[in-house]
Amino acid sequence: MSRQPLFLLEHHYRGHHPLATLLYLFSPHRWRLAGSAFFFVIKYAPVWATPIIFADVVNIVSERSSTPLQRLWIDGLILFLLLVQNMPTHMAHIRLMSESVRRVEAELRCALIRRLQQLSMGYIQNAHSGALQAKLLRDVEAVQGLCSQIINLFFCGSISILLAVGMTAHKEPRLLLFYLVAAPIAVALVRVFRGPMIDRNRDYREQVERMSARFMEMINLLPVTRAHGLEAVEIDQMEGQLTQVRQHGLRLDMLNALFGSCTWVFSQLMQLICLLVTGYLAWQGQIRAGDVVLYNSFFSMIVGSINGIVDGLPAMTRGFESVRSIGEILENPDIERNEGKAAVSAVQGRFEFRDVTFSYPNAQHPSLRDFSLTVEAGQTVAVVGESGSGKSTLMSLVIGFRRPDRGQILLDGQDMETLDLRQYRRHLAVVPQQTVLFSGSIRDNITYGLPEVPEAKLQEVLRMARINEFLDDLPDGLDTEIGEHGGKLSGGQRQRIAIARALIRDPHVIILDEATSALDVISEKLVQEAITELVRGRTTFIVAHRLSTIRNASRVLVLRDGTLVESGCHEDLIRAGGEFAKLRNFQL
Numbered sequence: 001m002s003r004q005p006l007f008l009l010e011h012h013y014r015g016h017h018p019l020a021t022l023l024y025l026f027s028p029h030r031w032r033l034a035g036s037a038f039f040f041v042i043k044y045a046p047v048w049a050t051p052i053i054f055a056d057v058v059n060i061v062s063e064r065s066s067t068p069l070q071r072l073w074i075d076g077l078i079l080f081l082l083l084v085q086n087m088p089t090h091m092a093h094i095r096l097m098s099e100s101v102r103r104v105e106a107e108l109r110c111a112l113i114r115r116l117q118q119l120s121m122g123y124i125q126n127a128h129s130g131a132l133q134a135k136l137l138r139d140v141e142a143v144q145g146l147c148s149q150i151i152n153l154f155f156c157g158s159i160s161i162l163l164a165v166g167m168t169a170h171k172e173p174r175l176l177l178f179y180l181v182a183a184p185i186a187v188a189l190v191r192v193f194r195g196p197m198i199d200r201n202r203d204y205r206e207q208v209e210r211m212s213a214r215f216m217e218m219i220n221l222l223p224v225t226r227a228h229g230l231e232a233v234e235i236d237q238m239e240g241q242l243t244q245v246r247q248h249g250l251r252l253d254m255l256n257a258l259f260g261s262c263t264w265v266f267s268q269l270m271q272l273i274c275l276l277v278t279g280y281l282a283w284q285g286q287i288r289a290g291d292v293v294l295y296n297s298f299f300s301m302i303v304g305s306i307n308g309i310v311d312g313l314p315a316m317t318r319g320f321e322s323v324r325s326i327g328e329i330l331e332n333p334d335i336e337r338n339e340g341k342a343a344v345s346a347v348q349g350r351f352e353f354r355d356v357t358f359s360y361p362n363a364q365h366p367s368l369r370d371f372s373l374t375v376e377a378g379q380t381v382a383v384v385g386e387s388g389s390g391k392s393t394l395m396s397l398v399i400g401f402r403r404p405d406r407g408q409i410l411l412d413g414q415d416m417e418t419l420d421l422r423q424y425r426r427h428l429a430v431v432p433q434q435t436v437l438f439s440g441s442i443r444d445n446i447t448y449g450l451p452e453v454p455e456a457k458l459q460e461v462l463r464m465a466r467i468n469e470f471l472d473d474l475p476d477g478l479d480t481e482i483g484e485h486g487g488k489l490s491g492g493q494r495q496r497i498a499i500a501r502a503l504i505r506d507p508h509v510i511i512l513d514e515a516t517s518a519l520d521v522i523s524e525k526l527v528q529e530a531i532t533e534l535v536r537g538r539t540t541f542i543v544a545h546r547l548s549t550i551r552n553a554s555r556v557l558v559l560r561d562g563t564l565v566e567s568g569c570h571e572d573l574i575r576a577g578g579e580f581a582k583l584r585n586f587q588l
Contacts (some may be wrong), residue, residue, distance in 0.1 A: 012395040018323035022147065025107070029100040033440040036096035037155060043089035044156065047084040048163050051297030053079050059290035066119075097151055105144040111330060111402075118335045121401035122361075128213030135329060138208065139322035146319020149312045157305035164298035172287065175278070175295055185266060193259045197314060200252040201321045207248045208579050209325075214241045256314040274299045335399075338420040347378040347427035347508040348412045349539030351398065357409035358393055365464045367393040369562040373409070377508075377556075380540040382550035384583060385559035390542045394559070395511050398541055400424060429502030430511040431534075433543075435494040441479045442467075448499045453504060464533040465500035499530045554578060 003245060014021050015379050026033060051076045060067045060075075112135065116124070168175050218225075218234060225234045278292045285293075350506065353373045359366040368390045383391045397401040400421040409416045411424065437445050446461065447453045462468050462478075470493055474480040482488050482497075489497070502510060532552075534540075544550045551570050558566035558579045567578050573580035 008382070015328055016324060019319040021323055022143075022150070025104050026100060026147070028541065029103060032096045032100045032274060035092050036100070036151070039089045039093035039096070039568065040155065042160065043086050043093055046079065046086060046160070048160065048303070049079065049082055051294050052167075053291035054297065055294035057290070058293050059288050060538075062289045090486055096330055099147075101144055101147045104141055104147060108140050108143060108326065109136060112140070112326065115329050115332070115335070119329075119332060120334045120336050123332065123334045129585070130211075130213030130216035131209040132329075133216070134209045135325055138457055139325045140170065142315075142319045142322035143326065146322070147318055149316050149319065153308050153312045157309045160301050160305040164301050168295060168298055168395075172291070172295065173342070175274070175299075181270070189259070189263055189266070193255070193313075193424070194317075197252075197259070197317045198254055198321065199375070200248070201314075201317050204245075204248045204252050205321050205325060206317075207245045211241050211245050222456075235573065246523070252314075257335075259313070263306075267306060271296070271299055271303055302384070315480075333452060335419065338422050341420045342414065342418050343425040344411075344419050344427070347424065349375075349508045350410075350412050351375040351539070352408075352413075354408040354410070355498040356397065356404045356409060358397060358402060358405050362468040366563070367562050369398070371562075371564055372484055372565070373557070373564065375539060375541075377412075377539055378537055379554040380535055380552070382542045382544045382553035382556045383559060384544050384550070384556060384580065385585075388561075389559040390562040392513075393515060395541060398509070399428065399430065401513060424503075427507055428509045429505055429507035429534075430513070431495070431498050431502055432513045435491075435498045437482060437489075437494055439481070441476075441481055442471075442474075442497060443478045445482065445497055447502055448501060449544070457504065459503045461500050464503055465496045465530045467496050467500055496530055499534055508533055510538050512540065512542045514543050514545050558583070 013024075055335065056075055057072060060069075060072050077429070114417050165176070215238070218238060220235070225231060232463070275292075275296050278287065278295045281287045282289055282292045314485060353371050356368060356371040357366050358368045371390075371394070383394060385391055393402065397404065400416060401418065411419065416424070438448075443458075446458070458478075462471065482489075512535075542550060542553065551555060553570060556570055556573055557564060557565060558573070558577065564575070573583065
């Protein structure tokens with residue numbers, strides 16, 4: 001599959017100019033589309049030839065005294081050959097068109113996935129996963145439908161209209177009056193309905209995204225909902241969201257129905273007038289009887305083509321709105337830019353924070369204010385404080401998910417703003433409080449992202465992370481499938497797998513976000529032993545709520561309202577009787 005490089009999509013994707021965007025997306029496939037168009041013209045020939053042959057047959061029958069019967073058999077043979085060739089040429093047309101459309105569909109999804117991997121964590125954390133999923137699935141599918149509509153309806157309709165108008169202009173120019181009258185009215189109808197259709201499609205799309213996001217929240221909240229007997233409350237909330245989708249969908253459907261009805265009635269009235277006028281001209285002897293069939297067939301072809309385009313307009317409007325929706329991701333400038341920055345081939349683990357200040361968007365106060373600190377390579381630094389004191393913000397800055405609004409963070413003497421953070425993170429491991437595992441085996445989760453891991457190294461990691469203590473109890477050992485999010489394992493087992501995942505990468509910097517807070521006493525002891533193995537000789541930042549777990553930290557930092565208020569070793573801070581001592585007394 002050919003791939004559009006992401007930087008090209010960045011520079012050329014224009015959500016508010018969907019047609020130009022589609023032309024760009026299809027530009028690598030223009031030769032396939034040209035071949036598809038060629039076979040389309042051939043395979044559609046029976047539709048265009050049938051009115052001419054039918055008209056000739058009527059003329060042969062009505063003027064039999066002056067017309068040889070041989071013409072009837074010739075007409076039949078021509079139409080037979082045109083009908084038979086439809087099958088292979090139709091298959092060739094669909095093969096080339098579908099290959100182009102499906103490739104663009106896959107390329108769009110790949111571009112969205114690549115962009116999501118580059119967007120800042122601030123954007124990802126604020127976005128609803130359900131809305132992102134709707135863009136990746138529903139919106140791309142709508143764009144694929146839009147492409148098919150444009151190719152099938154517009155291309156087919158345009159050729160049909162041009163052929164019918166050309167033949168009519170050649171044989172009976174007076175009848176072009178019908179086309180000259182019908183076209184402006186059809187255009188006027190489209191212009192009247194186009195604005196409301198765009199607005200209602202946008203409203204409907206936004207409601208579907210909200211519903212998808214709310215549904216994902218409902219799935220994640222199921223244990224809480226069931227545990228507290230709140231099923232009825234959750235059902236009521238979801239029904240309210242579904243009602244909004246239904247109401248917006250109904251408004252959109254009614255507008256589409258009104259639009260379709262108006263265009264159908266108008267086209268049928270015009271066809272009736274055409275039939276009466278051509279019948280009158282034939283009665284007067286100004287045209288032949290077969291020409292009545294010919295011109296009405298041509299007019300019917302034009303009306304059918306226009307109706308097809310008009311009927312496809314709602315789907316095309318949805319597609320154009322989906323192009324804009326996808327643009328919200330592909331055109332989003334909030335990305336982590338690493339191109340052209342200094343490579344990070346090795347990390348010692350020395351950090352220096354110089355007057356670092358960081359504020360979240362729309363926040364009234366900074367989450368971290370004038371923070372200064374030097375952490376030597378190999379030190380273990382514990383960070384404590386009340387909720388909202390800035391602990392998570394500090395960890396996000398260390399990982400590089402956030403950038404300081406003011407001040408500098410130096411890694412081994414280099415400003416992190418100048419470093420390729422993707423390469424830096426290859427030397428870093430994070431063990432979060434809520435372990436993130438995926439469906440697959442224990443082996444797959446531990447070796448995630450690593451192409452080959454020597455068995456000896458894997459066994460050593462299993463021993464260090466205390467995984468061997470429960471591995472023998474599992475049906476397939478290391479290859480046991482753990483279910484979605486590791487649901488078949490206990491909390492302590494999941495946490496030890498996360499530690500093993502960190503150990504096997506041999507990181508130089510480790511972030512531990514209270515890795516034992518949700519565990520029972522026995523599991524906590526085992527996980528703490530694994531953590532001791534993990535942090536040995538590595539620069540480690542620990543976010544701690546249980547202060548008993550950080551006795552061996554090189555330094556303890558106490559944060560309050562984004563400010564560093566105390567710093568020192570565990571025992572010194574206890575003796576000082578300050579903020580840390582108060583926090584510890586609350587837990588005794």
